[in-house]
Amino acid sequence: MIDTPRITLAQGNGGRLTKELIDTVFLRHFGQPEDHDGLDAAALPLSPDLETVVTTDGFSVEPLEFPGGDIGSLAVHGTVNDLAVCGATPLFLTLGVMIEEGLPLDQLNRIVESLAIAAHRAGVRIVAGDTKVLPIGHGGGLYLTTTGIGQRPPSVRMGMGQIESGDVILVSGPVGDHGISVMLAREAFELSGSVRSDSGSVAPLCLPIADFDGVRFLRDPTRGGLATVAHEIAQGCGLDLILSEADIPVRDAVRSVCEILGYDPYYLACEGRVVAAVAPQIAEQVLTFWQSLPEGAGAARIGIVGDAGKARDRQVGGKVCLITALGGQRVLDPLEDDPLPRIC
Amino acid sequence: MTAPASTERARALLAKIHALPLTREVRVMNVCGGHERSISMAGLRAVLPSQITLIPGPGCPVCVCPEEDIFAAIDLSQRPEITLVTFGDMLRVPANVPKGTPRSLEAARAAGGDVRPVASPAEAVRIARQEPDREVVFFAAGFETTTAPVAAMIAEGVPTNLTLLLSGRLTWPAVTMLLNSEAAGFDALIAPGHVATIMGPEEWDFVARDHALPCAIAGFEAESLLAGLLSVLEQGLEGEARVDNCYGGVVRPEGNPTARRLLGETLNVVDAPWRGIGTIQRSGFALAPAHAGLDALSRHSIDRSQLRKRAGEMPPGCDCARVVLGRIAPDQCRLYGAACTPRSPIGPCMVSDEGACRIWWSSGIRERRGDVVDA
CATH class of the missing domain: 3.30.1330.10 (PurM-like, N-terminal domain)
Incomplete structure (x- = not known):
């Protein structure tokens, strides 16, 4: 060499x-x-x-x-x-x-x-x-x-506190691509995969909708994945999130690697996705807009903010329930440790 | 993106199971943490007919790793010349230690030990090659599927600074022990797909042949698990007992001949202790005499007989042994969710991603069940 x-x-x-x-x-x-004049700091032309x-x-x-x-x-x-x-x-x-x-x-x-x-x-x-x-x-x-x-613009007023019961949860594309891509590149699992990281800017997905009336909250699921963002939202707004497993987009290749190694794709990092909580009246509009962009081609409606009967409690926080593809139900926990490959 | 076709097939299998004329309770045991995880994560228990009880059995290699091996690993890790590498799950397994000594490998690392998690034997070899001045000890706990790559590593030859603390176990002898006990506690068995991939489906013939229990080998998707479940339920209704391979695309007759050959060439099958359970005949892997030089305990002069004195010690109140054997459900342990949680685990079943308690906790079961069963 x-x-x-x-x-x-x-x-x-x-x-x-x-x-x-x-x-x-x-x-x-x-x-x-262009305007370098030997100074140790940059002056920024920001709009007042x-x-x-x-x-x-x-x-x-x-x-x-x-x-x-x-x-x-x-x-x-x-x-x-x-x-x-x-x-x-x-x-x-x-x-x-x-x-x-x-x-x-x-x-x-x-x-x-x-x-x-x-x-x-x-x-x-x-x-x-x-x-x-x-x-x-x-x-x-x-x-x-x-x-x-x-x-x-000062008109942008998003925040977890604006989330209401009945709001719709959207994701801008398949989850877990980045996590699996890095994991396959790092470990000699003898699994060859075609999974590429989703690393990319989400600005085209976010900026046009950020000041829409009814766009309550946007967050990019990075470390800890979709499950962690969902948990943060539930904790932050004090309401339960109910996600539908059958509706959460996961690529077949990511799903297969997860099956083999025992990972849960909902906890794997993304680097080019957005999760949105939006009012039900505009959910379809946001989804259609996302799907019209290359960055959001795989966007989907994945759940709702539930528990209309329950009082909002920011102290206790809400939980994240997953309705499984077979109609069962489980809680999606916050991540405890780093995901590890199974050993049995 | 639509639901995968396998989900549609799983739904169809579920409908078939609901159509079965089940009249009495059927207890179906699985012996693989991966199965239990899939069952819990798919929420299968909630959608099956109420007569079916799914029991997690001895399926977690981390949970059954004997305490004396963990002691030995902690001891080794505190020696300045040693780098101890192991699968990540092993790091947090607590041991019942005297006050003032590290109670897990994680604590041993915090106390200054060079402890590193690895994902594969190849990584252990890589570390030993990259750091020839360190004595690297690979603490390898696992069932047949994890032990086979360890055998391959041994056969290929390892760097002279790498030794093994081998805690490999075989799955089927634990099932034999349960079936030979007074009350096995289950009416049918879902056999582990990964183990059968390596060792061959024939290894499970004894369940049907010697004990007249229905058995099916299943994979890890809900579809494969439901196919296995449907098979054993139908067998039960028809009064039959055979081993049905419901993981046919992956599990071949005779298993993986290369892996079995490597296991046979490098390791011997010996009587071995299981944490909290005791010694199970011919249930462990040990280095074959030709590879005895790779034994970390001999290389680093650790006295086996001293370790043996620790055998069977469990933390006070910990009911992991009965959870592992399927005698009680995780949420029937007195410590579940109270003193023992993933953040501060008392027993190994709450530590490992393969452990039944950890899996149940992760799926949202937070409270102890009312009917706590006393030992």
Whole structure:
């Protein structure tokens, strides 16, 4: 094997080598800022008529690259999506990079290029950044942190508190693709699959509907999957969620891997889906709109907010019931441990 | 995306089961955590006729792993030169230890031990190769399906710094023990699909032949489980007893000959202890003499006879042994949902994803049943 150039500690010392790394890897893909005047911080042209929304997220994934994405695209989509589900148009990102000594330079280049492409597609500019190199053994290859800044019209008023009994729960596409894609890329399960991560921006799904009357709440199900978001909603609004297993979209390939390894697809991470709680009068309209977009082609109505008779109790919170495909019923619990493959 | 065709077929099977002229209670045992999980997660108990009782039996390898093995693993993990790798489920299994010592591998890790979860034997080998200066001990608990890849690993040859704490068990001897006991507690058996895939369906012939009980081998989807259930119920009504293979696409006669050959070449079948249950004849895997050098206890000078003294000790009040044997349902244990929950488990059945208590809890059963059965 030809030894490819690798990241060294010296490239994180803040001197010439660091500048070279930034120029040849990061700025090469992001482009030189037009208005760069040597300052240590970026001034942002934000509109005074809009609300400014900010979010931050750290990213670590093993392996760094997987079918359908990599940590670079993930770091853009994860943060952009957190803005989008709040109804904010993603505008700017900052990027913190922690590289473990020894990471192949080629791989870093691929990931940064992918990050730049994802940012370009999502319409966000990377306005500030930082690079550090950690000694070998002190990091999982590469960690990224992105902070996202977006703006939204003041008319957007979503929140769990607005959810009412009888509201409809929608999901924008099949669940579990990202979780299975990463798992198959990570573990030598000797299962070959065609599952690609759903890593992508959900802004096109969220922004056009965010200020609709009757769109109560949007959330992207990432770690912990659909079940965890459903649980957060039930806890947050104090009402029960009743989901119908037969209506929850899960790809056949994801279902098969789950059958073999004993995973529950509802707990697997997604990186390009949205769960919505909407008023029943507009459920069909939102669903039709989602299904008309490539990002929402597999959208489905998966449940309702129930328990009309029960008083809303935010202290106790609601629970999530799943009506199984055979008509049975069970509770979907919050995730306790990381899902593990079964051993029998 | 519509409901998969298998759901439609499952609904049809359910209708057939409802049409059966069942007049008395039929108790059907499964012996696989995967089966119990599928049953619970599909909510099958609620949609079956009330005469049918589905009983989770000895189907959780983590739950039956003897306490002395967990002690040994904890002990090994506290030695500075050792990296202990094991399947994730084993990390949280509590042991009944003297105060001041780690009560699980998770606690052992917090106390400074190098304990790492792995998903496969290949990962254990990879760690040993990548870190040749560490003594890597692979604590391998599991039934036939998990032990077969361990056998393959041994046959391929392992790095010299890798040894094994093997806690492999065979499923069928536990069923034999139940059937030979005074009251087996079930009228029909759903045999485990994965085990039969490796060992062959013939291994289960004894259920019908020697004990005249209906038996069916089933897979893990609701459809396959319902097909197995329909088969044993029909057999019962017709007064028949045979082993029906309802996982035909996957389970072949003779099982997987390569896996069986590797198991036979590298491991011996021996009498082995089951946690809280005692020794079951010819129910465990042990390293064959040719591979005795891979034994972690010998390599690291741990005295087996000292460990043996721990045998049979269970945490006070823990009824996991009777849960494993299907003598009581999970929610009939005094500790269920009260002192024992997934967050602070007392017994192994509340720890493992294969454990009946954990599965019942995950499916939403939160309260102890009124009719607690005393030991």
